[in-house]
Structure formats: C-alpha cells, structure tokens
Amino acid sequence: MTGYGSILRIDLTTEKISTEPIPVELCKRFIGGAGINTWLFWEHFLKVDPKIDPLSPDNVLIAGVGPLGATGYGGGTKMKWTFKSPTYNTFGDSICGGHFGAQLRWAGYDHIVITGKAAKPVYIWIDDDKVEIRDASRLWGHDVDETDNLIKTSLGTKELETAAIGQAGENLVTYASIIASRHRVAGRSGSGCVMGSKNLKAIAARGTKGLDVSDPKGFFAAITALIASVNSMAERDIIKLYGTLRLTSYLQRTGGNAWRNCQSVQVPQESFNMISHRWYLENIADTSLSCSPGCLLSCAGTYKVKGDESPSASKFAGKRGYKPEYLAMASLAITPDIHDFPAVGYLNDKLRKYGMDCAEIGACCGLLMELWQRGIITEADTKEWLGEPLSLEWGNYESAARLIDSIALQKDRLGNIFKAGVYKAAQRLEELKSTSILKYAVYGKGGAPFTEEIRHFPSWATNMAVSSRGGDHLKGFGTLDRWGRRDIAEHYFGNQKAAAPLDITLKGASSAVAENYTPLINCLGVCLFVVDVDPINFPPKNFALALKATTGLDFTVPELLAAAERVANLEKAFNTRLGLRRQDDKICERWMKEPEVQGYGKGWKAEDYLDKLLDEYYEYHGWDKTTGLQTRKKLDELGMQDVAGVLDREGGVVA
C-alpha cells in the first residue's frame, strides 16, 4: 500500500526470515508506528503466555516507524520499540530518534518483529530486500561507538545506520537501552536488555528504495500547513536553540527540579547558573543538529569543551559530546547535585556508550548519595562492595562515573545490587542494612520515574501513577498544569481552571485526555515534543491532511483520535492480563507521604489528592473506578470486541 512498508519477521532461534504486507484494516484501526507495534505485541502474547520472564526467548522485540516518519513532513522520524519490559515486568516500550528508523523505512519495512534467541552473538543486516543474520562474536564486549564503527568497516560502507546495544545490554542490566545512530537513545523500559537477552548485538540498515507518496502536491500543502503552525508558536526560537534543555530554568521557577533526590524543589542559584541552558549555549555549545531526518526544529546538538569554563573542564578539554536532554540534566546534574556541565556531559556520554537509561541511573545515584548523607551507607560498605573505598557525597561526579562503570560492566557487588533498578536495589539494601530504605527511594511501578518533582503538579502525579510502562510521564504527556495552557483547557473542557497551577480541578480528567491523545503522535512516527504539548497550534486535522497525502487513506479527526484511544486501551489490556489492578496504580512513598519542604509547592503531597483524581481519571476513560478494569462498553465503543473477549476469559473486564 502506498506510504506504508511491510512487516519483517525474524526468528533468531530458527533463523527464519519472512515479510508480509500490513493489512489495510490494521492501518485504519491503529494508523501505524506505536499503534501497529502494540497490536503485533498483543497478537504475539495471544500465542505466548503473557506472564513469561521478559528475558526468556519467548519475549518479542518489535520496532516500528509510523507513516509520517522519514518523509520530510517536518516532525522528524521517531521509532518505537515495543516489548515486555524487564525493568517493570509489564508492558514496555521506548521511543528514539536517529537515522536508523528512516533507513529501515526507506528499505521498505515499517516494522520488524524479532522473536527467539540466537545461539551465539549475532547482528542483523538489512540492505533493502536482502536481510541477513551475521556473526557478531567480534562485536561482543564493545561499546556502541565501537560497534557502529566495526559494523561499518566489516560491511565496507558508511552509508548505513545502526541500532546497537553496549556492554550494559550484553550484561542484562534490566534498564539497558538501544542506541540508534550512535546517539539517539531508546531509553526507558530496558529495550537493550531484551535485545541482549536475544544475543542480538545490533541491527544495521540501509534503504535506497525510498517511499511512494500518494499525492505529492497535497503533501507539500500539508508541510506548508505544518510550517505555518511552527511559525505561529511563541516558543519557536527557544525550542530551536535549547531543545528540552530549556526546561532546567522553567522548572527552576515553577519548582519542578528534583534537587538531591527530591529533598528540595529548587537548585541553589549559584549551582543552577552552572547547569542552566543559558550557560550551555554561551559556553560550550558547538553545533546544532537534527536528531532524525525531516525535522524543522533541530533541537539536538553537540558541545565542545575548551578547558577553562568550569572547575572540571580542564579534565575534559577538547572533548566533544552530545547535548544532554532535560531528562539527562535532571538525572545526572540536579538529582546528584553535580553542578558542572562538562562533568554531566561526560557522564551522559558514558551512559550513551554503555547503552543505559539515565533516569534509572539518576535515581540510583540519588538514593546512594542520600543514604550516604544520612549515614546509612558508609565507607566500610563501599569497600566491601568494590574492594576499595568510594566516597559518595553529593556532587561527586567521579563516584557517579564509578557507579555507572560498575553497573554496566557487572564486575563487582555494587553493580550487582543496582542491576535491576532503583526499586529492587532499595529492597536489597533494606535486607543488607536491616533498616527502612524504601522511603528514600524515588520510584514508580517498580522502576525509576522521570527524575523530577511532581507533587504539586497533580496531573503529572496521576499520569505517573497510571502509566502503562513504569512511572512515566510520556504516556500521557500532560501540559495543562505544567505549562499553564489555559487555551488548551478551554478547548478540551470549556473550563480554564483545568490549567490552573496548584489546583486539582479536572486534573484527573486532563491526564486521561492526554493519555488518549499522546498515542496519536507516536502512531504517526513524528516527534512528541512540541506537536503533542500544543494540540491547538498543531491540530489533528493537519495530520489527517498529511496522512491522506502520504497514504491515500481518508482519516477523519474523530477516527484519528479513536485510533489513538484504542492504542491506550490495548496497552492497558495487556497489563490487565498480567494481573495489574487499581491498587497497582501508585507512586512512591516519598511523593505520597512526604510534603514538599519549600518553594512554589510547599506542603503539597500526592496522598492528599491522588485517590480523588484516580476516580476522575477512570471515569473519564470510561473504565471501572473500583477495580481499575476496562469496561466492555468502552471496548465495544472502540470496536475492540476481540480484545474484550480475551480479557473476559481471564476475568479482566467488567460490564
């Protein structure tokens, strides 16, 4: 079908490779990208027991790009990886930019479904129609950069892109990530761990076939409409210059920076000045890059350290690195209180090369340093775990680097304790120290959440509690209370109070709305930032126009929104099959019970409002609020009778 590629299925156990076209009904039902990924995932677990160990060969790793990705539509190219998450033991998915997804789509494949487990390390080479499983024993043990180089050398061409894992994925660290095109990370949920468990080191792709477009003229019209949207955005220049890095100062003002493991909401001003987006731009910013083909905003980039900018800079003089996103800043600078940009960049680059999630590392590092501050962990402990004493005071970036090395390479006990993430590590430390430690850990649903203060942002707290993958903010990328967008509140609810800060009016409903809308962007294969936070400037009718021009399929706006809601429901249905109910929709004790001590949201704690907002959230979704289960009525309304049937057999749906 025009505008769509095919599904490539690879079984690593039997080395069987097959392709099949995407049926039109499936495109109409789930659009593509994350939607079709989730459907393929659901179909796989109809044949396989959903309660399997995520590291077993029966788990599946699915990659997919939506129909507007790799086209030059202007929203970039985002690839979704879907699998059962080893970090949270629930549904798991992760998104990344990079040129890899585009090459795959230009080779004619929208989705790859990888099952089984290879007998020895392998990598997959996709060169248009030719798909090979090749030996990767020489690549095993190398980091992401070296792997990329070695693959390019052995295949004799630089015109290819890779998605690879580093040592962390090989060593089955549960929150290891897949790195696409060397620097775009599919970070959350442990995609790299699943890839490592399949003995798959990398996937390399080159696509020279390109894409057919149903109506080129209409496509140009759609791009023109998108450019007009971008130009009407007040924040356009700021996003182009800083990307997500701009959030450091925005959240500093609104009290969203989780300083020293959520002990305070504001970074002290003199420390903050060294990690702000402005410091970055004025001191070490070098180039500005697009993370993936077809992006109008180009918010990624690289930096170069001269050597005299900050106390640690002389150590990294001449070093280049990729510009950290806000999540990296929150996890590696604000949480462990490392107020030195070159050092943060160094840690970020280390994580990229090992292929590990920075949010989880930030939470682990924050926990360790807080335990050190409270005297629960001392030099004797670190000596026992590492064989040499390690001092873990706040701001010690060398210790943070040592922790990262330990975890990625799994050569000592410290690394082993933190192998399964912050929640399990806190439990293990409780056993070791026989004192209560879990109350200091910041986690959500068994893994690290977005390392950020959410107690006085009620819609974000709700989103983190209900997210289908761990404690996560990107499943329902709510903008109302965080950005104070009264126009969006008016548009959705006819009530501007829904966007009022420090107020819980309609915040549960706004979480549900965001959760139903966000999958739309992920299904299209374009970037979530900007487009998702601004549904007024980027209305779904723009996407309908572009989809019609690319694929020739007529989507009305209600159809698009229904497809997105189906995806949210399908993710929920999978978790229901695992036995997750309303009592599992919760966040950590620190956020629930401990009030914020100072600043903008002083005195706020999630316990005060979360239950009420959850009721509102379930009602707005059309789900049952006592059990948290989906209702047959809602699933019928979305045309998901088949899903309701499966759930019904397992007692996972109410009338």
Next chain:
Amino acid sequence: MTIPANRVKIFRAEPELCTGCGMCELLCSLNKTGRINIYEARLRITPVEKTDSFSPTICRHCQPAPCQKACPVPEAMTQDPKTGAIIINEKEFIHCLACAEACPFAAIQVGPHKELLKCDLCGGDPTCVKYCPPRVMYSKDKPYPWPQRSCLQYVAPHEAMATKRQAVVENRHPEPVEGRSLAEEKGVRS
C-alpha cells in the same frame, strides 16, 4: 571580471548552518520524482564525522561551467536564460557522464535508476531553499528576537557576499567545515 548579466541570483549553502535534517534532499526528490528518496535528490547532505556536523553538496551553476565544457554534445547541456541554471537536455543526452566526471564539487551524481541527478533550480524557485528550516542566530548581546537564516539560500550575489561578511564579523567560522572529499580525490581543488 564581472558577474554575467543572467546571473540574477546565486544558489549557495552555508555549511555551518546545516543541521542535517535532510528536508532539502527529501523534498527535492519528492518534487522531481514524486517519490521520497534521498538517493534521487539533486543535492546531497554529507555527514562530517570529525566535527559531528553536516555539509551540503549543491550545484553552483558555475559560469563558465566545467560540466558544460566537458560535454561532447553541443546541445546536451544548455543554460536557462532566465535563471542561468545549467540544464540537461534529455533529447540530446548520451549518458557519457563526462559532466559528472568534470564537476569539481561532485554535485552531479547518478541515481539508483541510472538517471543523472543534476539540479535545475526548479525554474527559479528551488524547493530545497523553500523548505530549508531557518536557524536562529543567537547572540549574547542582542535582544530577542534574534535574526534567522537558512543554510540554503537563493539570493542576489551582493546579498550573498553581505551574509558572508557578516559571518566573518560574528566569528562564526572558528574551524573550516570539511567539504565532500570526492573533489579532492579527483585532484580538483575548489
């Protein structure tokens, strides 16, 4: 030496402003072939690994043009009187590729369907220039809004030189960005 009268505007690129988004390649191919395929685009974006940046390779429509001079068929390569673009005449074209060999910038390439990829300036309104996203020229001392400029430009010669001078004043060229090395391989210095 004067710039020829038909050289109303020149097509140029500022490599330091390229972010590698590929809008030019993607939309050039869509405009020319109705398909999206960077390998069929009439210009190329080449990654420069050393500096983590990108460098565009475009046809500069030189006058006199080495490609036109190398062409053995008199009418196969002509100049558009309106835009000054060097255009291939499909009827006379004999596939000898002398033009591609002669181009000092390696701007003439052969596509996957063995077709010659040569820029023709889209008749005076280049698609690549139209959709090249402008970059923000941040300056510590200047107040918001900062000026914007695209990497690909289709401007009058004196305007092009003015932006070049401005770039030197703003010291935006601390290191020269490497161009495509093919021209060097051939022993041609641009």
